[in-house]
Amino acid sequence: MNSVNDRSRDIGPFVPGPDDDMLICRCEEITKGEIRKAVHDGMWTLTEIRRYLRTGMGLCQGQTCSRLVKGIVAKELGISPSELEPAASRVPMRPIEMEVFANEAPDEKEGE
Amino acid sequence: MKRYDLVIVGAGPSGLSAAIEAAKKGMKVVVFDENEKPGGQLFKQIHKFFGSKEHRAKIRGFVIGQQLLEEAGEAGVEVVLNATVIGLYQDKEVVVRKGDRVEHYKGNAVIIATGAAENMVTFPGWTLPGVIGAGAAQTMMNIHGVLPGKRVLMLGSGNVGLVVSFQLEQCGCEVAAIVDAAPRVGGYGVHAAKVARTGVPFYLSHTVVEAEGEDHVTGVTIAEIDSNFQFIPGTEKHFDVDTICVAVGLSPMSQLLKMAGCKMEDDPKRGGQVPICDPYGRTSLPGVFAAGDVAGIEEASSAMIEGRMAGIVAAEYLGYIDEEELKSELASLDEALNGLRQGMFAPQNRGKAIEKTEEGIDISESLLKNGYVADDEIEKYPGVTHKTGIHPVIECTQNIPCNPCQDACKKGCISIGSKITSLPIVVDDSECINCGMCVASCSGQAIFLVDESCQDGTATVTLPYEFLPLPEAGTKGKGLGRDGKVVCDAEVVSVKSMKAFDKTNLLTIRVPREYAMKARFFKVV
Numbered sequence: 001m002n003s004v005n006d007r008s009r010d011i012g013p014f015v016p017g018p019d020d021d022m023l024i025c026r027c028e029e030i031t032k033g034e035i036r037k038a039v040h041d042g043m044w045t046l047t048e049i050r051r052y053l054r055t056g057m058g059l060c061q062g063q064t065c066s067r068l069v070k071g072i073v074a075k076e077l078g079i080s081p082s083e084l085e086p087a088a089s090r091v092p093m094r095p096i097e098m099e100v101f102a103n104e105a106p107d108e109k110e111g112e
Numbered sequence: 113m114k115r116y117d118l119v120i121v122g123a124g125p126s127g128l129s130a131a132i133e134a135a136k137k138g139m140k141v142v143v144f145d146e147n148e149k150p151g152g153q154l155f156k157q158i159h160k161f162f163g164s165k166e167h168r169a170k171i172r173g174f175v176i177g178q179q180l181l182e183e184a185g186e187a188g189v190e191v192v193l194n195a196t197v198i199g200l201y202q203d204k205e206v207v208v209r210k211g212d213r214v215e216h217y218k219g220n221a222v223i224i225a226t227g228a229a230e231n232m233v234t235f236p237g238w239t240l241p242g243v244i245g246a247g248a249a250q251t252m253m254n255i256h257g258v259l260p261g262k263r264v265l266m267l268g269s270g271n272v273g274l275v276v277s278f279q280l281e282q283c284g285c286e287v288a289a290i291v292d293a294a295p296r297v298g299g300y301g302v303h304a305a306k307v308a309r310t311g312v313p314f315y316l317s318h319t320v321v322e323a324e325g326e327d328h329v330t331g332v333t334i335a336e337i338d339s340n341f342q343f344i345p346g347t348e349k350h351f352d353v354d355t356i357c358v359a360v361g362l363s364p365m366s367q368l369l370k371m372a373g374c375k376m377e378d379d380p381k382r383g384g385q386v387p388i389c390d391p392y393g394r395t396s397l398p399g400v401f402a403a404g405d406v407a408g409i410e411e412a413s414s415a416m417i418e419g420r421m422a423g424i425v426a427a428e429y430l431g432y433i434d435e436e437e438l439k440s441e442l443a444s445l446d447e448a449l450n451g452l453r454q455g456m457f458a459p460q461n462r463g464k465a466i467e468k469t470e471e472g473i474d475i476s477e478s479l480l481k482n483g484y485v486a487d488d489e490i491e492k493y494p495g496v497t498h499k500t501g502i503h504p505v506i507e508c509t510q511n512i513p514c515n516p517c518q519d520a521c522k523k524g525c526i527s528i529g530s531k532i533t534s535l536p537i538v539v540d541d542s543e544c545i546n547c548g549m550c551v552a553s554c555s556g557q558a559i560f561l562v563d564e565s566c567q568d569g570t571a572t573v574t575l576p577y578e579f580l581p582l583p584e585a586g587t588k589g590k591g592l593g594r595d596g597k598v599v600c601d602a603e604v605v606s607v608k609s610m611k612a613f614d615k616t617n618l619l620t621i622r623v624p625r626e627y628a629m630k631a632r633f634f635k636v637v
Binding site: 019022023024026032063064065067068081082086088089090091092093094096099100101103104105 | 146196197198199207209212213214215216229231232234236238239363365367368370371376378379380384385
């Protein structure tokens with residue numbers, strides 16, 4: 001078990017910072033303070049942060065903020081950003097309207 | 113489901129290069145790109161590229177893009193634009209959004225060449241309109257012909273920051289300063305020098321404190337930082353700017369590879385999340401390859417070679433060529449790529465503070481701190497010599513893989529030798545005929561023709577000039593030093609523009625003799 005997954009580790013209390021109100025995820029309007037608090041709420045992986053706060057789940061799909069979020073979470077946990085597993089990549093890679101996503105082109109003959 | 117031998121995602125330098133090689137081997141190739149125009153970032157690159165002739169050196173980036181597209185067309189590559197690949201599955205199924213439909217394709221082999229995305233930094237006010245990425249600035253200027261702003265602060269002194277700063281000036285913006293948190297200029301010294309000599313100040317070990325403005329950027333404050341990246345009180349500097357341009361590195365866009373199940377790793381040296389792959393782009397999934405920035409941030413010239421490698425490896429994977437042919441083709445590409453990965457900016461030297469050139473000469477401290485070589489340092493370099501009559505002065509002071517100047521001089525005045533990173537030297541007893549080809553061929557704009565011995569006590573300096581409007585002969589103005597400060601009066605003697613110069617104009621100015629080795633830019637006052 002590496003230190004990232006060792007949930008019994010004490011990371012200390014949440015200490016408010018002067019830049020906690022700075023927007024990090026612009027698409028979903030999540031601040032640095034919210035991300036730091038989420039870590040203290042027990043969200044220690046980027047996947048958890050994403051589900052908890054919706055960071056990186058807006059229009060740009062984390063293109064701008066995922067690296068920033070990773071840095072903030074790593075710092076709060078006292079580890080290097082490279083120790084954090086990035087969040088899962090899923091289809092669709094780019095934002096897409098549901099009606100388009102559902103509009104599968106009719107298949108030509110199989111095996112063509 | 114439509115099936116191709118090879119599906120390539122991304123029509124940038126590496127994707128197109130891969131497509132060309134694969135199609136030449138007889139493969140049926142399709143390239144998808146989400147943009148409305150192909151070429152990736154190439155069509156935004158208006159500067160001349162470095163490298164050797166084989167790497168298309170001294171050709172401007174957008175021209176290389178046109179060449180690649182032509183070659184791809186001739187080779188029978190199908191390039192599909194406005195086609196966003198939204199998914200890649202382990203069995204090489206590629207899901208593509210085209211217009212209002214989603215289509216599925218199957219590639220017997222797949223090459224991911226999706227490139228990279230820009231990094232951002234945060235500071236109070238970073239979400240204000242007017243804070244833009246350097247890539248956005250390039251897109252606005254060079255694709256859409258829109259001015260990004262009137263007065264710009266550039267954050268980042270890597271090659272992107274330096275090149276884009278120069279382009280901003282070319283399109284009429286004023287660059288207020290180039291700022292970098294690092295203590296040394298990150299990009300090529302020659303790129304820094306060509307910006308510095310126009311009068312742009314460099315602030316190293318500085319970063320943005322705050323962007324000001326209510327609903328758009330109206331100013332910015334920067335301050336010096338200590339070695340722990342903490343602001344040093346009292347070092348604040350303010351600039352009235354309407355744009356802050358951010359050029360702080362790139363991250364590979366490797367999500368498709370991760371999604372498909374390729375083994376990934378976090379490698380800060382390669383820019384972030386990258387697939388684990390061999391030198392030819394073979395990932396952990398058979399038949400899935402990665403090429404270009406997505407496999408590790410470098411630059412366009414190496415991306416093109418990596419693309420060709422991936423195309424060839426894919427051809428062998430599907431049996432279009434045998435192992436013998438694979439080996440011989442890769443050997444020559446290995447050599448080419450190795451040639452590009454030399455010198456003080458080579459990937460293996462990233463982050464290292466190199467203090468001496470390969471020749472054993474001290475690297476200019478001033479160049480790394482201020483963006484220009486100081487007057488008392490310049491004479492140390494082998495390209496800077498004195499002679500009676502006109503002669504080239506080559507202010508090339510760092511070992512980078514680039515040698516077009518050597519071939520440019522038909523009289524053999526300039527020599528680099530067999531090692532492409534060596535500093536150019538001026539050959540003894542060679543005869544300069546004032547043709548100017550060396551000045552125009554230097555991608556770093558670091559070559560000048562100097563005549564220190566005009567009869568009337570003056571000197572002439574011929575310099576590369578890529579700004580409009582072009583001054584006319586007889587125009588009086590000021591000579592600027594390497595630091596961009598006015599050093600003397602100057603008068604334009606002649607302006608040469610030839611097809612062979614490829615849009616680099618040669619401006620010859622007359623200055624007092626004592627400024628022959630000091631005046632390096634001309635400004636109409």
